[in-house]
Amino acid sequence: MTPGCFRPGFRVVCNHSFLPPRAFLANTRGFPYQQSYIYTVTASSPADYGSGVKAKRRVELVDLSVATSEVRVRAAVSSRCSVNATHFQGKIEITDLGKKNSLFLLSATLNVLVGVGSSVEPIMLSEFGDTEKTMAFRPSCKSEMMDNQQFAANGSCSTLGCCLAVLPLPTQTPPLTRFGAGFMPRPRRPPSTWETTTTPCSYGMVVESSRYNFSTPDLYGHEGLSGRLSRGVPVALDFVIRSSAGTSSSCPVEDRQRPADYACLSGNSSCHNAAGGGYVCRCWVHYHGNPYIANGCQDINECELRKQSDELSLRYPCSSDGICKNRVEGYDCRCKSGMKGDAIKGHCSEKFPLPAKVVVSLAAFVVACVLMVMSRQLLKLKRFYEQNGGPVLKGVKNIRIYRRKQLKQITNNYKHVIGEGHFGKVYMGILEDKQQVAIKISIKIDKHMKKEFTDEVIIQSEMRHKNIVRLLGCCLEVKAPMLVYEYAARGSxxxxxxxxxxxxxxxxxxxxxxxxxxxxxxxxxxxxxxxxxxxxxxxxxxxxxxxxxxxxxxxxxxxxxxxxxxxxxxxxxxxxxxxxxxxxxxxxxxxxxxxxxxxxxxxxxxxxxxxxxxxxxxxxxxxxxxxxxxxxxxxxxxxxxxxxxxxxxxxxxxxxxxxxxxxxxxxxxxxxxxxxxxxxxxxxxxxxxxxxxxxxxxxxxxxxxxxxxxxxxxxxxx
The missing domain is CATH 1.10.510.10 (Transferase(Phosphotransferase) domain 1)
Known part of the structure; x- marks a missing residue:
C-alpha cells in the first residue's frame, strides 16, 4: 500500500470514510474502474446505453490468492425498472479493467451471468466503448414467468424468476477486460399492471459461481435486490504480469538475460505464460510461499505436514509401516527394516525366506496388524480420555460422559454444522429422547490445563438457571474435548x-x-x-x-x-x-x-x-x-x-x-x-x-x- 511495497499496477488503497475501512484497487492509467450508465427507454425505441448519465467509481477489493493468481472484487448489479407500461428506467453497470494489456482479466471459468426478474433476458456486455458505441453480445439467458410468481422457489436459478448462463471459455473468445450485464432492447411482451407495480424491476449481474443464491423476495419492490446488494456481488478476476511499460510480455526464453522488471524473484519458482498475454509466477512443486519476492518459495517438510491433519496425510501418503524422511523437492517413504514393498502405496510386507511359510505367516501378519490397529486405537482413546480429565469428570453427577461412537451417532456423523469460530465448529445433534442439542469443539487440553478444564466443566455442570445455557455432557475420547449443550432455536x-x-x-x-x-x-x-x-x-x-x-x-x-x-x-x-x-x-x-x-x-x-x-x-x-x-x-x-x-x-x-x-x-x-x-x-x-x-x-x-x-x-x- 506504500511506495516500494507493490509492483506498478498492483497498488491497493484504503478508504477510511467507511467503518470499517474498505480496500480498493488503485487506478493505474485510469484503470480499473466501475461506471454506471443510466438511461430511459420506451417500448417503441431501443435503449442508447452510450448516451446515458455516467458515474465512475473505484473497484472494491474483497480478497486475493497469490498461489492461484486470482483476485476477487465487487461488481455492481444492473437493473431495469418499469416506470409505467411503456417506459423503463435502466442502469447498466460496467467494470473496465483496461482496454489494452490489462493486468486483470475476467475469469471465464469462475463466473456466470445471472438474471433475476419475472420477465428478464439479461445479456453479457463486453468491449463496451465510450467512443465506438458498439457492444458484443456474449451469453444470455431468459426467465419468463407470465405472472406465475407462485412457482418461483428459493435456491439455484432454474428460469423461474432467475436464470443463469455460463461464460465462454478463454479459447473461444479474447480475454475479457471490460464487462457488465445488460438487457435485451425491448421486452418480449408488454408488461402487465401486476408486473409494473409488484415486480417492476429486472436485474442482471456477472457474479462468481455459487456466490449468489436466488430468493423469492428478490423479485419484489423497486430496486429491492440492487439495494440489498448495494456494495455489489463478488466477481473473480485473474491477474497477470506485464512489463512496466504496459506492453504485453511473456516468460523470458531460457538461458537468456531476464528483463529488469522480471517478476518471478524467488529462486524456487517458475514462470507460466497466461492466455491473452502476460505471465504469472508459481512456486515449484513441493515448495510453498510467494514467488514474487526474494526467497518467497520455501521447501515444505512433507513428513511433518502429514502429521497435522488427515487431509495432509492423504496428500503426502506414507504407510504406518514406512519411514518418512524429508528431502529437498520432495520426501522419501521406505518400508521399515525387515519389510519390503511400496510404503507410499501402503504395501509393506514381511520378508520371508521360505515360500512354504507364506500363507501361514501372511495370515498371522494380518491378524497382528488388526490387533495392533485396534490396540493403538484403544490406547489412543484412553490417552485422550485421561488427558482431558476423564477420571475426575466421571464422578460429576450432573453431566454425562459420551463415548466417541455415541457422539458420532448423535450428530449423524457430524453432518449438520450450525456454527463456526476460532475454536472450531458447532454441530447439531439429537439425543435418544429426541431432544435437540448443540455439540461444540472445545480447546485442545494439555497436562498443564487439565485441572483448569475439569474445574470449568464442574462449575458449568452446577449451573442451573433459565438464563444460562445448560451443559448436558461431554466427550473426552478426542484430541479436543467436545461439549454437549442445550440447543437454542433462534441462534445468538x-x-x-x-x-x-x-x-x-x-x-x-x-x-x-x-x-x-x-x-x-x-x-x-x-x-x-x-x-x-x-x-x-x-x-x-x-x-x-x-x-x-x-x-x-x-x-x-x-x-x-x-x-x-x-x-x-x-x-x-x-x-x-x-x-x-x-x-x-x-x-x-x-x-x-x-x-x-x-x-x-x-x-x-x-x-x-x-x-x-x-x-x-x-x-x-x-x-x-x-x-x-x-x-x-x-x-x-x-x-x-x-x-x-x-x-x-x-x-x-x-x-x-x-x-x-x-x-x-x-x-x-x-x-x-x-x-x-x-x-x-x-x-x-x-x-x-x-x-x-x-x-x-x-x-x-x-x-x-x-x-x-x-x-x-x-x-x-x-
Missing part, C-alpha cells in the same frame, strides 16, 4: 439483530425482556457458587435465544475460575475488542465490573440496532454516552421504533447503559443493580404485563444484512 442475539436469522421488527418489550434475562444470568454467575465467575467475553454472539426469545448466556466456561476477592493479571487480553472493558485492556485484570461494561455495549445494540464496532477512540460507545448525557439518546434509537412511549423506555434504558460504561469501575453498577434498574423500566410498560413470554413481530429475514446508513453523519452530529 447477534444473529437475530444483525445476522442471517435477523428479525425485521423486534418490540421494545422483547428487547427489555432479553436484556433483563441476560442480566439475571450474569447476576447468577457472579454470585451463585463458592468461587466467583468472571465471564470475560460478554457479547451479543454469546447470548443465545430460544424459540420464546428467552436469553441464555454462553461461553462462560472459557473463563478462569478465581477465588473470591482474588485478582489475576494476564499479558494476553482475550475477547472481542468491540465489547471489552478498556480497564481490562490497559491493566490486564478482569473483574465482574468488566462484564458490566460489556453488557452496557449490548444494551446499546438493543437500543440502536447497530452492531458494535471497535476503533482506537471507541467512538461507538463514546458518541452514544455523550448523546445520552445530553438527553439526545433518541437520535440513536432504532428507526423502526416509532411509538413515543417506546422511545422513552429506550431513553431510560440508555441511562442504565451509561451507568455500566463509566470509566471508573467503582462508579459502575453491579449486575444485580443493572437487573433491578431494567425491571423498573419494564414495569412502566403496561403492555408487558399482559404478555406471558417475550414476544417479537416476526417477518422473513432477508438474505443480506442491511448496511449502516448515514453512520458518519450521525457520529458527526452527536
Amino acid at each position: 442475539l447477534y444473529d437475530v439483530l444483525f445476522g442471517l436469522k435477523r428479525i425485521d421488527i423486534i418490540s421494545v418489550d422483547t428487547r427489555l425482556g432479553i436484556a433483563i434475562g441476560s442480566a439475571e444470568g450474569l447476576t447468577y454467575m457472579h454470585s451463585a457458587v463458592e468461587s466467583t465467575i468472571r465471564h470475560g467475553d460478554v457479547k451479543s454472539a454469546n447470548i443465545l435465544l430460544d424459540q420464546n426469545f428467552t436469553p441464555k448466556v454462553l461461553d462462560f466456561g472459557t473463563t478462569r475460575l478465581l477465588a473470591r476477592g482474588k485478582e489475576e493479571k494476564t499479558d494476553h487480553v482475550i475477547g472481542d475488542l468491540s465489547y471489552i472493558d478498556p480497564i481490562y485492556m490497559e491493566e490486564g485484570v478482569i473483574t465482574q465490573k468488566s462484564d458490566v461494561y460489556s453488557f452496557g455495549v449490548i444494551l446499546i445494540e438493543l437500543i440502536t440496532r447497530r452492531p458494535a464496532v471497535y476503533d482506537d477512540q471507541r467512538r461507538y460507545v463514546a458518541n452514544f454516552v455523550q448523546a445520552s448525557l445530553n438527553n439526545e439518546a433518541r437520535n440513536f434509537v432504532d428507526t423502526a421504533i416509532t411509538s413515543e412511549a417506546d422511545i422513552k423506555l429506550l431513553e431510560m434504558t440508555s441511562k442504565v447503559a451509561v451507568e455500566c460504561l463509566k470509566p471508573n469501575i467503582e462508579e459502575r453498577l453491579d449486575m444485580k443493580q443493572v437487573e433491578q434498574r431494567l425491571n423498573q423500566i419494564l414495569e412502566q410498560s403496561a403492555p408487558y404485563n399482559q404478555k406471558t413470554s417475550y414476544q417479537a413481530d416476526l417477518s422473513p429475514a432477508p438474505n443480506d444484512i442491511p448496511l449502516l446508513k448515514d453512520c458518519k453523519n450521525e457520529v458527526h452530529t452527536s
